[in-house]
Amino acid sequence: MSKSTETRNYIMQKSFDLIYQKGYQATSIDDIIATTNMTKGAFFYHFKNKEQMGLELISELLYPSMYEIMVKPLIESKDPLTAIYEMMERLLNDEDFFNADYGCPAINLMEEMSPINNTFKKALSKLVLSWKDSIVSAIQSAQPLGLVKPHVSPEEVAVMVISGYGGVRGLGKVIGRKAYTTYLAGLKSYLNQL
Amino acid sequence: MSKSTETRNYIMQKSFDLIYQKGYQATSIDDIIATTNMTKGAFFYHFKNKEQMGLELISELLYPSMYEIMVKPLIESKDPLTAIYEMMERLLNDEDFFNADYGCPAINLMEEMSPINNTFKKALSKLVLSWKDSIVSAIQSAQPLGLVKPHVSPEEVAVMVISGYGGVRGLGKVIGRKAYTTYLAGLKSYLNQL
DNA sequence: GACATAAGATACTACTTAGTATGTTTTGCA
DNA sequence: TGCAAAACATACTAAGTAGTATCTTATGTC
The missing domain is CATH 1.10.357.10 (Tetracycline Repressor, domain 2)
Structure with a gap:
């Protein structure tokens, strides 16, 4: 698995956990990049927007x-x-x-x-x-x-x-x-x- | 029923409707005062805060x-x-x-x-x-x-x-x-x- | 090893949020 | 009818929100 898809999967997994615990709307992108130690650039490179990420x-x-x-x-x-x-x-x-x-x-x-x-x-x-x-x-x-x-x-x-x-x-x-x-x-x- | 409790009930009823349709967290106080045509002053006069209003x-x-x-x-x-x-x-x-x-x-x-x-x-x-x-x-x-x-x-x-x-x-x-x-x-x- | 592109980082914007400070109006009552 | 308190209005603040523009670094390929 390439490094890129690895971080993508990592972001998705952590997002899943957060959404599971707090709900989709209550989980902010700032929450996600904080718990993943990623940046906004990384998030929006891998996902078009929050909704698309949720659907994926x-x-x-x-x-x-x-x-x-x-x-x-x-x-x-x-x-x-x-x-x-x-x-x-x-x-x-x-x-x-x-x-x-x-x-x-x-x-x-x-x-x-x-x-x-x-x-x-x-x-x-x-x-x-x-x-x-x-x-x-x-x-x-x-x-x-x-x-x-x-x-x-x-x-x-x-x-x-x-x-x-x-x-x-x-x-x-x-x-x-x-x-x-x-x-x-x-x-x-x-x-x-x- | 006094005018005061009347508006209080009105705010609560409209809040109930909004929360029912959109969820508690997704319903903002601005939403509530917009649909009730009230102001923030009125809302916070009748309720200590949003959480207290939800509990009531x-x-x-x-x-x-x-x-x-x-x-x-x-x-x-x-x-x-x-x-x-x-x-x-x-x-x-x-x-x-x-x-x-x-x-x-x-x-x-x-x-x-x-x-x-x-x-x-x-x-x-x-x-x-x-x-x-x-x-x-x-x-x-x-x-x-x-x-x-x-x-x-x-x-x-x-x-x-x-x-x-x-x-x-x-x-x-x-x-x-x-x-x-x-x-x-x-x-x-x-x-x-x- | 050069270099184009992928992958990621930084710094912003425009908007929304709960709540506050302080103002004005209305109302009950002496 | 005067006036104190209740009831409401206006204008803010500080923090959070999704998303963008632009920059830097890493990586694969010739």
């Missing part, structure tokens, strides 16, 4: 890493229901990438930016829609196998699961990690009854 | 109105499960107070402010905890009546319902109101199976 953050950092943990485990799984539960368990128990106090970086950006920036909204909707699709497919594939009752709506389940995740990430910000464990228990009963 | 917004406007629609319907209800469902239905279908693009003002503030301001966090946790308590009590009261299976954990149900609500408000920002209707259908099946 989503497509190059957020989307791929979230796809890996949220979507991929659901594709090609013999046991879709436990795959969904274990995906959620890994997601909520990953304390390296996530911090209960700060919630989920993807959800945070959705909450903050969707209402005020249509480009962000579209970029983020890709992520949520591909997650939804993978859950719908998982349930659909489970039904002919008799693992999920035939009258169950895969769309409804997907919305329930996604909403549950987004909501418990917000709840965790307020009442802490215990929200996660309680939610996971509730999710297990929910999935078992489908 | 929560305790005087947000908490009471949310309590009315979220908590009250669950107290003294003969049929707790349908009470929960109908509460959620009213909450999500109220298009006067809420806008799908902007989500829920309480959830928004939780998402934005809990990680960065402990006073906001504590004020907002009151709301979410009293909601949780009322759901727990509703389920508990339903169990001896045979309306909810005895092995069901009221705490788990409460966390599922609250997370579902918070999450679907975020999802609605991205994919629109159809998230609400799908979620409500999913919630109904979930509650019926308890």
Whole structure:
């Protein structure tokens, strides 16, 4: 990796961390160059402006890493229901990438930016829609196998699961990690009854 | 109502609207005095500073109105499960107070402010905890009546319902109101199976 | 090793921000 | 009706904001 792309990645990673903790709008370019020990010249050499940097953050950092943990485990799984539960368990128990106090970086950006920036909204909707699709497919594939009752709506389940995740990430910000464990228990009963 | 408290209420109501649409940090005092046609002198006569105004917004406007629609319907209800469902239905279908693009003002503030301001966090946790308590009590009261299976954990149900609500408000920002209707259908099946 | 360009640094600008100091007007009440 | 205090207005400040213009240094290539 060239020195140039190395610093670019470094700026993006640090920006990601700051935005994750403080929010996109509350993170200033001065913040970013301060924590990276870079200068404005470096930042604006690598990125057209702050918005462009944010969008590249989503497509190059957020989307791929979230796809890996949220979507991929659901594709090609013999046991879709436990795959969904274990995906959620890994997601909520990953304390390296996530911090209960700060919630989920993807959800945070959705909450903050969707209402005020249509480009962000579209970029983020890709992520949520591909997650939804993978859950719908998982349930659909489970039904002919008799693992999920035939009258169950895969769309409804997907919305329930996604909403549950987004909501418990917000709840965790307020009442802490215990929200996660309680939610996971509730999710297990929910999935078992489908 | 005196003229003074009238303008105070007016400032608070307009501030509430702005914060609901743009977020707390993105709403400047200049924004507020511009949309109210007031001046800085008026604002700082009625409020010590921006933070204090936000906190009074929560305790005087947000908490009471949310309590009315979220908590009250669950107290003294003969049929707790349908009470929960109908509460959620009213909450999500109220298009006067809420806008799908902007989500829920309480959830928004939780998402934005809990990680960065402990006073906001504590004020907002009151709301979410009293909601949780009322759901727990509703389920508990339903169990001896045979309306909810005895092995069901009221705490788990409460966390599922609250997370579902918070999450679907975020999802609605991205994919629109159809998230609400799908979620409500999913919630109904979930509650019926308890 | 020269030298063109990439990569980064410095110093600015124009604007916005929360908050203050000090002014003027309105209002209740003796 | 006079007048003190409440209610509001005006004009500032100091710090922060995204972005630009221009400079210097590093790096690959012939």
